[in-house]
Amino acid sequence: MSTTAVAPARLGLFERYLSLWVALCIAVGILLGHLAPGAFAMVAQAELAKVNLPVAALVWLMIVPMLLKIDFGALGGVREHWRGIGVTLFVNWAVKPFSMALLGTVFIGWLFAPLLPQAQIPSYIAGLILLAAAPCTAMVFVWSELCGGEPHYTLSQVALNDAIMVVAFAPLVGLLLGVASITVPWDTLFLSVVLYIIVPVVVAQVWRRSLLAGGGAAALSSVLARLQPVSLLALLATLVLLFGFQGERILAQPLVIALLAVPILLQVYLNAGLAYWLSRRFGVAWCVAAPAALIGASNFFELAVAAAISLFGIDSGAALATVVGVLVEVPVMLSVVRIVTATRGWYEAGATR
Numbered sequence: 087m088s089t090t091a092v093a094p095a096r097l098g099l100f101e102r103y104l105s106l107w108v109a110l111c112i113a114v115g116i117l118l119g120h121l122a123p124g125a126f127a128m129v130a131q132a133e134l135a136k137v138n139l140p141v142a143a144l145v146w147l148m149i150v151p152m153l154l155k156i157d158f159g160a161l162g163g164v165r166e167h168w169r170g171i172g173v174t175l176f177v178n179w180a181v182k183p184f185s186m187a188l189l190g191t192v193f194i195g196w197l198f199a200p201l202l203p204q205a206q207i208p209s210y211i212a213g214l215i216l217l218a219a220a221p222c223t224a225m226v227f228v229w230s231e232l233c234g235g236e237p238h239y240t241l242s243q244v245a246l247n248d249a250i251m252v253v254a255f256a257p258l259v260g261l262l263l264g265v266a267s268i269t270v271p272w273d274t275l276f277l278s279v280v281l282y283i284i285v286p287v288v289v290a291q292v293w294r295r296s297l298l299a300g301g302g303a304a305a306l307s308s309v310l311a312r313l314q315p316v317s318l319l320a321l322l323a324t325l326v327l328l329f330g331f332q333g334e335r336i337l338a339q340p341l342v343i344a345l346l347a348v349p350i351l352l353q354v355y356l357n358a359g360l361a362y363w364l365s366r367r368f369g370v371a372w373c374v375a376a377p378a379a380l381i382g383a384s385n386f387f388e389l390a391v392a393a394a395i396s397l398f399g400i401d402s403g404a405a406l407a408t409v410v411g412v413l414v415e416v417p418v419m420l421s422v423v424r425i426v427t428a429t430r431g432w433y434e435a436g437a438t439r
Contacts, residue, residue, distance in 0.1 A: 104318070105424075108417055111325040118326070119333015126330040135273035136392035141327060142281050146289075147320035149227035149282070151313040153290035154297075154306065155237045167239045170365060170374035174243050177361045177382035178221040179254065185356055186218030187211070187262050189349035198345045206403035213394050213407025214349060215262045219255060220393075221247040222384035224282030225415070226377065228321060229384065232423045235377030241287070243381055248279050251386070259393070271392035278388050325416055332409055339406075346410040351418055358383035358422045362433070372433050376426040384419055387412045 119126050132139045190211040199207060223244055230240040252275070297305045329336070336343055361382035365375035390408040398404040426433075 104420065107322055108325060108420060111322045112329050112417065115326040115329025116333045116336055119330035120337055123334050126327075126333065129327065130331045135277045136271060136395070137274060137277050137281060137388055138327075141324060144320040144324045144327070145224050145228075145282060146286050148317050148324070149224055149231075150286055150290050150293075151310055151317050152227045152231040152237055152240070153287055154294050154310060154313075156241055156287075156290070156294075157238075158291065167236065167370065167374045169368045170239060170370040170378045171243055171246065173361055173364045173368065173370065173375075174378045174381050175246070175250075176364070177357050178247060179250065179258075181360060182221075182353065182357050182382065183215060183219040183258055183262055186349065186353045187215050189353050189356075190214040193349045193352075194346070198348070201345060202342060203403070209398055209403030210346060210407045212263055212398065213390075213402075213404030214346070214411075216259060216393050216397075216404065217350070217385050217387065217390040217408050217411040218353060219259050219262070220251060220386035220389045221381065222386050222415075223248060223278060224286075225419070226381045226384055228317070229380040229419050229423055230377035231317070232420075233376045233380070233427050234373065235380070236371070236373040239374045240377045240381070243377070244283065247381070248283065251275065251389075255389070255393075271389065271396050274392040275389055278386070321416070328412055328416070332413060335406070335409070336413070342406070343410050343413070346407050347414050350411055350414050354383045354414075354418050354422065358425075362426060362429075366433050366436055372430055375433060376430075379426055380419060380422055383422060385411055385415065387415060 129140055130138065194202065194210050194214070195207055202210065226244060227240060229235075230237065255275075293309075294306065297309055301308075358379040362375055362379040365378050370378065387408060390411060391405065394402065394404040394408045
């Protein structure tokens with residue numbers, strides 16, 4: 087398996103101005119959420135075990151193009167990228183939850199404390215910890231696709247994180263929160279893995295084999311080219327929904343939401359930068375280092391929200407903090423995609439084996 091990714095095709099007008107479309111979708115989502123809260127409330131209620139089904143459908147449209155690229159016959163070659171896997175595991179499980187606990191305590195518990203409701207401060211910090219303790223699953227396929235990451239590595243790393251999360255999430259959160267008994271929303275965890283990983287992988291592989299059998303690599307390439315704009319449009323539609331769901335909350339508590347976003351933003355850039363630097367230090371190929379940085383920084387927000395509601399209640403500060411993580415996730419991860427893509431030359435000039 088090649089250790090270098092094919093250079094991405096020249097970006098079209100839509101892709102080049104993706105940041106502008108993201109900003110517009112955020113504004114449209116907040117506006118529509120304020121003007122038509124009832125309609126968004128109905129869509130928000132279309133969920134199973136805290137997993138929103140319309141959002142899940144959009145995630146499918148986003149990740150299937152990358153999953154179509156995966157050749158399971160070449161998956162064993164991911165062992166070549168063991169350094170990248172080690173870096174991401176270290177950042178996800180040994181750094182990210184603890185760095186968030188520190189940042190939350192410093193910013194929410196100290197610097198911003200005079201500006202926040204005093205009774206909610208411990209709950210806010212708890213929500214931030216829940217957010218950081220669950221590595222992202224489905225959305226990292228989108229980030230990896232956007233930066234031309236190695237798809238086999240991305241799938242392997244996501245699967246490994248999911249397996250670790252089943253046994254490590256509760257004790258890790260219990261350690262950081264000082265709670266003896268953590269209620270893990272297993273239904274959310276397992277349903278998310280099934281909906282976001284297992285089902286789309288199976289569908290993509292059946293579709294891939296059908297395309298290759300019927301028209302070969304040319305047919306597969308043709309379908310992938312047509313799906314690219316669909317994937318980006320699904321990403322923008324997801325933004326409209328997420329910000330529409332929380333439109334009223336954003337307008338009601340803009341200062342609280344802005345302050346909660348600060349430690350989340352800092353921990354994303356801290357952990358992405360650490361994973362990227364360690365990958366370069368250990369000679370990891372850029373096509374693995376880029377998704378390693380993204381996987382190391384992003385969060386499994388569905389699990390975090392469900393756990394916060396289970397532990398502290400739907401109107402708690404913890405639930406609000408995890409929701410802020412949802413709102414921040416897409417824009418900030420798109421900025422990380424731009425950073426790792428723009429620094430590819432610097433990375434490859436200094437990476438040594």
